[in-house]
Amino acid sequence: MADSEADVIVVGAGPAGATCARLLAQAGCSVVLVDRASFPRKKPCGGWVNAAAFDEFPELETLRKKSSPKKQLVDVPFHGLVFHKADMSAEAVYAPRQKLGYLVSRETFDAALVALAASRKRLVKVLQRFRVTGVDVREGSVCVRAADGRTAAGRLLVGADGAESTVAAVTGLRDSWAGDRQVVCLFKEIKVSPRTLDRLYGKQRKIHLAMQYGGLPGYAWAFPKHGTVSVGIGCRGDAGADLKSVYAAWVEHLIGAGLLPDAADVSRPTAAMAPAGGAIEDEGHVGKRTLLIGDAGGFVSAATGEGIYPAMRSARVAATCLTAALKADHPQDALMQFKFDWRQDFAEYIQMPNANLAFLLPLVYENAELCRRLARCYLFGENF
Structure with missing residues (x-):
């Protein structure tokens, strides 16, 4: 038996993972959100966020308005x-x-999104300093293992763990990005x-x-x-x-x-x-009981390298597919829909x-x- 169990295990608590966890909880799904870091943490990033993100994700605007002078969501x-x-x-x-x-500090911005997901305490459990070293995908479940021996199990798995995704590598979805996609x-x-x-x-x-x-x-x-x-x-x-x-x-x-x-x-x-524009040419977003989002899935603007807003959009599409999969007789079919839905939603935004x-x-x-x-x-x- 795993140390933590939920409907969905989300690996990586950046903008993609934290947003996906929150939206899943909003739909009534239980989530274990894990990250190798402890928040707040520094994150290399230019730190600009499209104004559209604050229109499409109202919680960002709410957080911005509630920010105190000493703890601002945006700079x-x-x-x-x-x-x-x-x-x-x-x-x-x-x-x-x-x-x-x-313009944002990722240290503050990401911590705020994690806290927002964690505020749904009944459905979201956040495990920090959880460095995933192994993933076991079974017929009816998925289990992830951390370097310190902790485990988390669920019915479905989301890899939101960055450009050099451990989830992508250990599940065989992708070893690395080609040079022309970096x-x-x-x-x-x-x-x-x-x-x-x-x-x-x-x-x-x-x-x-x-x-x-x-x-x-x-x-x-x-x-x-x-x-x-x-x-x-x-x-x-x-x-x-x-x-x-x-x-x-x-x-x-x-x-x-x-x-x-x-x-x-x-x-x-x-x-x-x-992986700027990596998602456009890559079809490795869906594996057995697994989805890749954010940088892990290559959801980054090909022209600019912008990642925060595309990451959140990929999380929103994924949350819809994951929720459907949890209710479906054939969950893999519902997950496969992600390949089509994200392209319809925002492929034009991230292509050259x-x-x-x-x-x-x-x-x-x-x-x-x-x-x-x-x-x-x-x-x-x-x-x-």
Whole structure:
């Protein structure tokens, strides 16, 4: 007998896993939500969230409004996007009247989503520091084992444990992502006082991007938050890039443009990988009694590497399929529906735009309409 039992075991308590657990509980299903970390925990991430997430998931807006000054769900909203030429010789600004999204600390944001799921105490049990080392999928159940010997069993399993998913590997769904489906990043949250950030970026923040920076298939970014700026560079994993050199050049450009103080500590950036657009070409989301969501399933924007909002959308589709499977005579058929339902729901959002960006990008700095269209392509997944 397992130490913990429920209808569904969810491995990984990031935005995908925590959202899936909460929605399952909302539907009356019991859940054991496990994660190798203890929350709050640091998580490498640029930390921008599409404003649409707050419209589609009302609990986010409720949490934001209930936040205290010392415990904010979001750092700051942002109201515009600035495209920079790679040599910083020109820029194009998209700044409509409405709020475009939020910049968040994943440490705070993820902990809030876990707490929201855990608040349904009768149906959701959260197990932290539970590092999954084994998965046993049987005819009528699934059991996961942790490194410390603890076990959790359920009828169905969700892998929401990130780009290098243990669940995907041990169930045979996927060993790793191919290089052309990876975006590799080098970035750092650079501490800057809120007062200095207000002076450098204004109180109504804009995010800053340099597309194809350093000649790479990707972009450089600067996301000014409340007391930090997320600064980084990301490109396709098969590009063979020297990211350290490109990151250093981007930092120098930002300092020269007055977007970082001269004294900012830009040393020791963090490396990370995301399977950008991985879900589009990959069919390995459904296994025996198992679904993969979030980064584990490749639900990341192909154009931007955005992961939080697509992760939550994948969780919502999965929760519907899992709930149906728990009620079905043939649960595997209900799980297989996930392959079709997620594509209908948001495949268009995470696929590459239908445009030759290399040709159009130089025109963005001369044409306000092209700037608007590229910005909305980046921010909202709209076709160019």
